[in-house]
Amino acid sequence: MKVDGTSYCTIWLADDGRRVKVxxxxxxxxxxxxxxxAAMADAARAIKTMIVRGAPLIGATxxxxxxxxxxxxxxxxxxxxxxxxxxxxxPTAVNxxxxxxxxRARLSAIKPEARRALAxxxxxxxxxxxxxxxxxxxxxxxxxxxxxWDGKGRPTRFNILTHxxxxxxxxxxxxxxxxxxxxxxxxxxxxxxxVDETRPRNQGASLTAWELxxxxxxxxxxxxxxxxxxxxxxxxxxxxxxxxRTTASGDVANKVGTYLKALAAHDNGIPFYIGVPSSxxxxxxxxxxxxxxxxxxxxxxxxxxxxxxxxxxxxxVQLSPDGSPASNIGFDVTPARYVTGLITERGVAPxxxxxxxxxxxxxxxxxxxR
Amino acid sequence: MKVDGTSYCTIWLADDGRRVKVxxxxxxxxxxxxxxxAAMADAARAIKTMIVRGAPLIGATxxxxxxxxxxxxxxxxxxxxxxxxxxxxxPTAVNxxxxxxxxRARLSAIKPEARRALAxxxxxxxxxxxxxxxxxxxxxxxxxxxxxWDGKGRPTRFNILTHxxxxxxxxxxxxxxxxxxxxxxxxxxxxxxxVDETRPRNQGASLTAWELxxxxxxxxxxxxxxxxxxxxxxxxxxxxxxxxRTTASGDVANKVGTYLKALAAHDNGIPFYIGVPSSxxxxxxxxxxxxxxxxxxxxxxxxxxxxxxxxxxxxxVQLSPDGSPASNIGFDVTPARYVTGLITERGVAPxxxxxxxxxxxxxxxxxxxR
Numbered sequence: 001m002k003v004d005g006t007s008y009c010t011i012w013l014a015d016d017g018r019r020v021k022v023x024x025x026x027x028x029x030x031x032x033x034x035x036x037x038a039a040m041a042d043a044a045r046a047i048k049t050m051i052v053r054g055a056p057l058i059g060a061t062x063x064x065x066x067x068x069x070x071x072x073x074x075x076x077x078x079x080x081x082x083x084x085x086x087x088x089x090x091p092t093a094v095n096x097x098x099x100x101x102x103x104r105a106r107l108s109a110i111k112p113e114a115r116r117a118l119a120x121x122x123x124x125x126x127x128x129x130x131x132x133x134x135x136x137x138x139x140x141x142x143x144x145x146x147x148x149w150d151g152k153g154r155p156t157r158f159n160i161l162t163h164x165x166x167x168x169x170x171x172x173x174x175x176x177x178x179x180x181x182x183x184x185x186x187x188x189x190x191x192x193x194x195v196d197e198t199r200p201r202n203q204g205a206s207l208t209a210w211e212l213x214x215x216x217x218x219x220x221x222x223x224x225x226x227x228x229x230x231x232x233x234x235x236x237x238x239x240x241x242x243x244x245r246t247t248a249s250g251d252v253a254n255k256v257g258t259y260l261k262a263l264a265a266h267d268n269g270i271p272f273y274i275g276v277p278s279s280x281x282x283x284x285x286x287x288x289x290x291x292x293x294x295x296x297x298x299x300x301x302x303x304x305x306x307x308x309x310x311x312x313x314x315x316x317v318q319l320s321p322d323g324s325p326a327s328n329i330g331f332d333v334t335p336a337r338y339v340t341g342l343i344t345e346r347g348v349a350p351x352x353x354x355x356x357x358x359x360x361x362x363x364x365x366x367x368x369x370r
Numbered sequence: 371m372k373v374d375g376t377s378y379c380t381i382w383l384a385d386d387g388r389r390v391k392v393x394x395x396x397x398x399x400x401x402x403x404x405x406x407x408a409a410m411a412d413a414a415r416a417i418k419t420m421i422v423r424g425a426p427l428i429g430a431t432x433x434x435x436x437x438x439x440x441x442x443x444x445x446x447x448x449x450x451x452x453x454x455x456x457x458x459x460x461p462t463a464v465n466x467x468x469x470x471x472x473x474r475a476r477l478s479a480i481k482p483e484a485r486r487a488l489a490x491x492x493x494x495x496x497x498x499x500x501x502x503x504x505x506x507x508x509x510x511x512x513x514x515x516x517x518x519w520d521g522k523g524r525p526t527r528f529n530i531l532t533h534x535x536x537x538x539x540x541x542x543x544x545x546x547x548x549x550x551x552x553x554x555x556x557x558x559x560x561x562x563x564x565v566d567e568t569r570p571r572n573q574g575a576s577l578t579a580w581e582l583x584x585x586x587x588x589x590x591x592x593x594x595x596x597x598x599x600x601x602x603x604x605x606x607x608x609x610x611x612x613x614x615r616t617t618a619s620g621d622v623a624n625k626v627g628t629y630l631k632a633l634a635a636h637d638n639g640i641p642f643y644i645g646v647p648s649s650x651x652x653x654x655x656x657x658x659x660x661x662x663x664x665x666x667x668x669x670x671x672x673x674x675x676x677x678x679x680x681x682x683x684x685x686x687v688q689l690s691p692d693g694s695p696a697s698n699i700g701f702d703v704t705p706a707r708y709v710t711g712l713i714t715e716r717g718v719a720p721x722x723x724x725x726x727x728x729x730x731x732x733x734x735x736x737x738x739x740r
Contacts, residue, residue, distance in 0.1 A: 209690050
């Protein structure tokens with residue numbers, strides 16, 4: 001998407017055809033800086049320190065990390081070492097493991113002298129596939145937004161609420177939840193986005209607000225507490241969020257607080273959609289509340305926060321009293337009954353086992369069971 | 371309640387019987403400092419700058435402000451001038467206007483030479499009445515907690531979730547939502563409190579966590595996003611919050627985000643109680659979502675936050691990008707259907723017109739209408 005009028009992806013090959021460029025997301029929203037990854041270790045560091053984040057972008061960066069390793073040394077030992085270094089950066093990231101397994105299998109199957117070329121080619125394919133998936137989600141979601149906007153008589157402002165960052169910064173381009181927003185905005189629908197700040201890590205206030213602002217999409221940052229009031233008063237026309245993991249029945253694990261917004265949308269008759277790349281669907285489980293283990297993160301992310309001081313410097317400050325413990329739950333699960341629809345790259349499915357199986361018949365366990 | 375073993379109220383008369391002492395709440399949770407109000411202007415400044423906050427404490431401070439004015443000059447002109455100065459500090463605060471009207475009426479009715487004594491006596495009565503109201507709320511709420519704890523077989527931890535600060539710091543003593551917590555804790559029930567940080571002003575993380583910690587009540591600070599997940603997983607036994615305004619039908623206006631927690635409690639079968647001093651009931655309205663006008667506050671409270679830097683200094687930092695607008699809604703309304711009960715000083719009422727009228731027959735408009 002655009003940054004001050006120039007189109008960007010979050011990761012791309014440098015002009016030398018060897019090095020890889022990424023946006024340093026740790027500096028956002030206060031500084032926009034592109035850095036170069038010149039070796040596999042740079043890619044590993046970028047993932048570990050969250051210079052890049054978001055499941056699809058982590059997978060893409062890991063794939064290019066394997067390519068950089070093959071550029072330096074295309075041996076079997078180099079494949080093994082790059083795999084284990086990259087895998088250790090964010091061990092729970094599903095796309096990371098998927099991309100690394102894919103690269104390792106393909107590279108191990110061919111002669112060392114062919115590995116460099118294949119690695120770069122395959123990394124580019126992984127990036128292109130992510131962009132294609134997100135573009136398709138965007139097109140299907142754009143259709144939903146347009147129908148809702150038409151249905152309301154084309155008001156001069158169509159309000160969409162989102163939580164966390166499921167925008168282009170989390171992917172290679174477009175984003176998942178935000179792809180429909182960008183497409184609808186670019187097509188002239190007068191979108192305005194309510195951006196949940198998304199405590200404790202504030203991905204909404206720092207990343208979603210930044211990317212919407214740079215692309216020119218009108219938006220307003222709100223406390224995570226505010227969405228219910230806005231929905232009660234007709235100020236939200238639709239909610240669209242992303243997902244970290246979706247069950248075969250349509251339960252949605254996403255950034256903590258998503259469930260509360262889904263409840264409020266349900267209570268006020270507001271459609272609540274999820275942008276779902278099919279790679280995030282876990283076909284092996286049904287009951288998300290029961291079966292998805294939720295990560296607990298460092299309490300310090302709750303008790304402290306970093307922002308820009310009047311001096312211009314980034315400063316970390318403590319918010320809660322000495323001696324008060326804090327807890328930091330990363331995700332929650334929104335039961336399928338509160339989800340209006342899952343916007344996948346193949347179309348929009350109702351959040352049910354049958355709905356998902358209808359779009360992905362080859363993946364559905366019922367094909368195996370029955 | 372206690373601060374490191376010593377009992378405090380939030381406002382009290384100095385040993386000279388003239389000056390008034392308050393806790394400087396702007397320094398919490400990082401510094402505990404008592405300051406003296408030596409003149410009416412000091413009281414006005416304390417209210418305006420939020421050295422004191424919370425509706426009951428604002429009322430008590432205004433009453434003592436009138437007493438300080440009478441101490442300096444008991445003339446009619448002094449009554450009028452103190453009234454207008456104090457009234458202008460927080461013009462929308464209901465208890466402020468109530469206390470000032472009460473004081474002005476009583477003082478105007480007597481001779482100037484008797485005003486000083488009456489003013490101090492009446493200010494003390496207003497404080498004592500607040501403490502008595504909150505103690506009664508605490509006793510009724512303690513009964514509810516004890517019954518729930520007994521009903522669950524007296525687990526070794528009884529988890530109560532609260533939002534914002536409706537503790538002793540917002541009142542003269544005990545608090546409203548937290549009075550039941552303190553009574554139950556002091557009586558030996560193993561209470562643990564989940565403290566919503568309560569963005570954007572963070573009254574939970576900075577005030578509720580501080581007062582619970584200083585009194586010795588086990589607690590954990592959480593993001594406002596986390597309560598739904600905790601409720602889904604059986605980690606919340608009860609929620610108790612305060613109220614800024616309650617309608618005759620039991621709709622509850624309270625700090626923004628309360629509604630979202632009430633929805634999650636309802637979805638998970640968890641009792642959701644409100645600590646309601648009857649002074650907060652507005653007998654003239656029924657439909658809170660329709661009829662209660664919600665204050666919009668400065669966007670800067672959302673885009674910036676103040677905390678303690680590593681240097682020990684309090685530093686304000688910016689959280690969201692330059693050019694991203696923010697909105698700051700102060701309150702929301704929880705419809706009565708999501709409220710399990712209203713804990714008043716006269717007992718616990720169902721959140722219905724009939725329930726409230728049963729406890730307050732003299733106030734109910736139905737007495738007038740029929």
